[in-house]
Amino acid sequence: MKTNRKTNNRRSFIKKAALTSLGISIIPRHVMGQGFIPPSDKLNIAIIGGGGKGYSDAVNTWNNGASNIAAICDVDWNQSKRLMDKFPNALKYRDYRKLFDDIKDIDAVTVSTPDHTHAVIAMAAIKSNKHVYVQKPLTHSIHEARMLTEAANQYKVVTQMGNQGASGNGVKQMIKWFDEGKIGTVKKVHVWTNRPVWPQGIETPVDKPALLDGLDWDTWVGPAKMVDYHPLYHPFKWRGWWNFGTGALGDMGCHLMDPPFRVLGLGYPTEVESSVGAIFKKDWTPEYLPESCPPSSRTQLKFPASAKNASEITLTWSDGGLRPFHPDLVPADHPIGDNDSANGVIMIGEKGIMTCGTYGRSPKIYFNNGELLTFKDTEENKLPENGHHTSWVEACKDGFGKTKHKALTSSFNYAGPLTESVLMGNLAIRSYNLRKPKGNRFEYPGRKKLLWDGNNMKITNFDEANQFVKRAYRKGWTL
Structure with missing residues (x-):
């Protein structure tokens, strides 16, 4: 079915209205990327993989309300129930591809899934111009690590791998x-x-x-x-x-x-x-x-x-x-x-x-x-326990190539090699x-x-x- 611009605009409006009704202020990423501070000063984050490390990654990036947990995606909602209960207003998905199709104005994504899906999810996020935090190891294969590193620089997104000791x-x-x-x-x-x-x-x-x-x-x-x-x-x-x-x-x-x-x-x-x-x-x-x-x-x-x-x-x-x-x-x-x-x-x-x-x-x-x-x-x-996450959140607000981004301890330029x-x-x-x-x-x-x-x-x-x-x-x- 052919979709005209008016229909697309209406869908975009509905999505934004739905998020606004949840108390989530959507700030387009192109504004964030220029280093402008939004009125809410909050990053809108999608959590992909909500069990285990996914829970702590979400809580640490949320940081007691400093960021918005806008969406949670997990193929097994039983595993992510604790996280979904903590953020009941977050939109819920089973497939990250549908999440990216539905919500264009997510600013950043955490990827805390099993190793074999890190690269495909992170790459989809990067190509959607979303900043990315990926649990260690960055990828399942050497080739994937090289490709993610190159893509992060090409699309100018802020990245961090979850080796918090760094x-x-x-x-x-x-x-x-x-x-x-x-x-x-x-x-x-x-x-x-x-x-x-x-x-x-x-x-x-x-x-x-x-x-x-x-x-x-x-x-x-x-x-x-x-x-x-x-x-x-x-x-x-x-x-x-x-x-x-x-x-x-x-x-x-x-x-x-x-x-x-x-x-x-x-x-x-x-x-x-x-x-x-x-x-x-x-x-x-x-x-x-x-x-x-x-x-x-x-x-x-x-x-x-x-x-x-x-x-x-x-x-x-x-x-x-x-x-x-x-x-x-x-x-x-x-x-x-x-x-x-x-x-x-x-x-x-x-x-x-x-x-x-x-x-x-x-x-x-x-x-x-x-x-x-x-x-x-x-x-x-x-x-602080969430220091590794918070530095990534602040770098996302600052923008690619800016001072805070360059100070990250495990951006893909380091984490990839x-x-x-x-x-x-x-x-x-x-x-x-x-x-x-x-x-x-x-x-x-x-x-x-x-x-x-x-x-x-x-x-x-x-x-x-x-x-x-x-x-x-x-x-x-x-x-």
Whole structure:
């Protein structure tokens, strides 16, 4: 049916009137983008993914009424019920595409969905000229991270990834210490986590339980390969499946690799190598589970010298409860990283060792002469819990390229390369168990050091690994 301009204007009026009746003052984004302060001084935000982190992202961007939560979109309203109850006047959707079609004057969007849908939703928002906050990891694939970074600059929208520790005072103190030369040049870094804390290294489910009431499974699967619903996928456990999640490294890498990445000024890695924990049900016969992320893994990334650090850097990642041992400078009875040593970072410099816990908390330096320097992120000096979100909201009001936007700690210009480096580890982990028949056994050609051309997003010495750089989208879905 042909639609004339008069009809479009009437529809636009109805939408704006509906929002106004909910107490939501819509300020067109083109006004916001020019840096003008609206009468309400409030950003109109759509929340996509309202359960789990989606709830805290919404509450932190709302910030006790400093912003308007104009719409909530979730494929499973049961998961987002708590959020919908808190904001009963927000418009409610199951499909983000319909939300973007219906409401043109939303200023900004938070994306707190499973990893596999981050890119398609964020890209749709960017192309609709909406500012975007995306939970970590930024994307499911290296290619998606590069495309989002480029699109954000092309469309001039304000972006932030949800690795909130990047805005913490602990990380800022570590940068200050390093820039003052306190530990000197760094050559080795260790990063580790106790994740996964969900099932991984398990067989793909074959039973078909009843679909949860009210769950739009087709939209939940989105661009991924279609599989039947199973509680081992939704909610939360999707993290352990390559079809949807990015495993332990994807979950915590953007938090824990952020301090060394930021402190040392790292860029694209040049090489990567992984080893993966095996699972045995029969003697001498490891299980082959290509769809499930492994129960544990270790990954080594090499980074070239940077403008901040004169030496090449070897970064070793461990997960599944594996962690590095105490360096000689750290006393035997001191925890490394967090108080329970479950997660942490160690940067080994020529003058001493800098350590921190999750989100850059409680940084310390153990000097070669035996002295200890500590920083306590106390109530007096720590940032507010919503500081990472609030800085994004204020930057959205300020506009792309303005002072507040440039001050963001995890805009896509930073978060994109960080995410690519994190996902390089997953590329090596997935390559590790690629196998080919050889007689009555298998050979594993991907168990080697993989050489990376960051500018061209390509492994140069094992072409089969490049299948993990970019994923194939299900029919009907595009970036």
